[in-house]
Amino acid sequence: MAERSTAAVDVADNSGDKPLTAKADQSTADGVAKNPERDTDSDEAQGNGMAAGAEKQAAPPELHSGHKLARRYRLEECVTRLDGFSSWRAVDEKLRRAVGVHILPSDHPRTRAVLAAARSAALLGDPRFVQVLDAVEENDLVYVVHEWLPDATELTALLAAGPLEPHDAYQMVSQIASAMAAAHREGLGHLRLNPNAVLRTSTGQWRIRGLAVNAALRGIRSDTPQRTDTEAIGALLYAALTQRWPYESDAYGLAGLPKDVGLIAPDQVRAGVHRGLSELAMRALVNDGATASRHESACITPEELVKAIGEMPRIRPPEPAFTAPPDYQRTTYQQGTYGRPTPPGATQVIQAPPAPLQSRTGKALKWAVSALLIAALGLGSWQLADALMHQGDKSGDDTTNTQTTDDGDKNSASPAAAAIEIQDAQEYVVDGGAQHPGDVKLTYDGSTSTFWRTKTFTAGPELAPYKAGVGIVYDLGSAKELATASIGLRYPGDHTTVELYAADSLSPGSLSSMTKLGNVTTTGNTASVKVGKKVKSQYVLVWITAVPKSGEDPAAYSGAGYKQAITEVKFTG
DSSP: OOOOOSOGGGOOOTTSSOOOOOOOOOOOOOSOTTOOOOOOOOGGGGTOOOOOOOOOOOOOOOOOTTOEETTTEEEEEEEEEETTEEEEEEEETTTTEEEEEEEEETTOTTHHHHHHHHHHHHHHOOTTBOOEEEEEEETTEEEEEEEOOTTOEEHHHHHHTOOOOHHHHHHHHHHHHHHHHHHHHTTOOOSOOSGGGEEEOTTSOEEEOOTTHHHHHTTOOOSOHHHHHHHHHHHHHHHHHHSEESSSSOBTTBEEOOTTSOOOOHHHHSTTOOHHHHHHHHHHHGGGTOOOTTOOOOOOSHHHHHHHHHTSOOOOOOOOOOOOOOOOOOOTTTTTOTTOOOOTTOOOOOOOOOOOOOSHHHHHHHHHHHHHHHHHHHHHHHHHHHHHHHHHHHHTTOHHHHHOOOTTOTTSOOOOOOEEOOOEEEEEOSSSOOSOGGGGGGGGSSOTTOOEEOOOBSSOSBOTTTOSOEEEEEEEEEEEEOOEEEEEESOOSSOEEEEEEEESSSSOOOGGGSEEEEEEEESSSEEEEEOOSOOEEEEEEEEEEEOOEEOOBGGGTBOSEEOOEEEEEEEEO
16 A cells, blocks of 8 residues: 555556546446446446447456455455456455455456556545555455445435435535545546445445546546546436436436437426526536536536535525324323223213312311411511611611622623524545544534544644644534634543634635634643634634544544544534
8 A cells, every 4th residue: 555646547557558538337336235236337328428448358357255365355245247357245354344345367457557546545545435445466366455335325226216305415415526626636536426436324424435446447547537527426416306317328227318408407307406406516517518507607626516515505404394293182080981981872970070178177277378378478578678677777888889880790690691503514624634524413413422533643732734733614504603612522631722713614715714713722621712703603613733642542443642532512602
């Protein structure tokens, strides 16, 4: 894993054969159990009619279930066999976990490109992508080992049940575009981004598989990788909104558009499609001749697509449906039958309520209660008169004292701080890789036992100059004026520095474009930041620039070093 290509999509092919330039048409199985991928889609399904150039095909290695690689990876099931390579579901017997494996013969014409792409993708380390775990050449074989996600579902399977809800489609395109923008900043492209390559985990997070590797396996290259991936994201959003593939050919279990009609907007294909998402899909697909309904400029890079998403009003999740409670039913005990059913046709006798207390004991009880009430009224009147007399005696001596008020008195009344509910959040990445974006929601789930954590650093407490900082942007639903921010921390000791900024979106620009609201340094488990400026903002960035040194934390799967974790964030206004 020591070497890295500056652009895995344009790695040099040292086999001596002419590289291919066709776009993606098929995908490999990258980690969804019981959902093997079928390599039956054509180049036209991706909106590209170019045919792949002829390439010398190497015979696939003779492998079978039970075969072991490196005395560690036991092959279980072949899910793809194509173009001289094969993809398998396997078991890592050393770590006792499921993995995926791509296998090629070492003399395959694409071997060098696959190894370079796999090593580049492995060095990215972004959790939004299915991770490459190993890339090895031995015994006349080359194999690439990657994560296997048994709890994830392909977008292909999700769309088979129908189009996505607007909020789900918004989350999908937002997370996919943000991930691909980060990959392209590191010089990595996908080039085979289709419904088979997009997964939704059981926690609702979207992940991408086959970054750079899937394209290298098929010899796919592009002179404009950012434009290719952006158009692919637009096709994914189009399919999510309409359950139709935005080209004439059927693909991925989806029907294509009618012939000779051209690429029409999603809200013209299906009623009820969200207007903003429909226009966003057309802006990404404009590379292929589409036209946005309001004629906004086309998005030709994932970064431009992320910016366009940030300018949209946030789409809220649908309100949960509550079932009406059943009508109130009187019990047989309340009806006076005491469990005995009433014969059909019989008139139910309703017993009259018991008469008031008329006995000698009842009269005595009423007189006793009356006497107690009279005594209580007399005592209260005497105490009130005595208090008024004492107040009148002191009024002449303490005139000055009664005219002054101590503003700093702790007992003086003050308006209670109002809690501000967090609507959404997203990890903010300035440089390098993300920390744990899938755990962001754990910082406002109401539980201090769950958390989002940073990675473990070897130097500290200051993260600079190796990293400017780490943090999370919170969406408060609408512009609000903050008073305080309380951040629960998992690791005390040394010192933790937390800064608060007013941002303009969930994916803001640089720190210099934001307004700093306050900062605090603490050695405990809570960082309370008091806002010094009266600024209204819908988005607030909690930014950590220094972290304490802490020992190994098995519950968080983290080793000893400089690190921090946020358990719960609360804002008050």
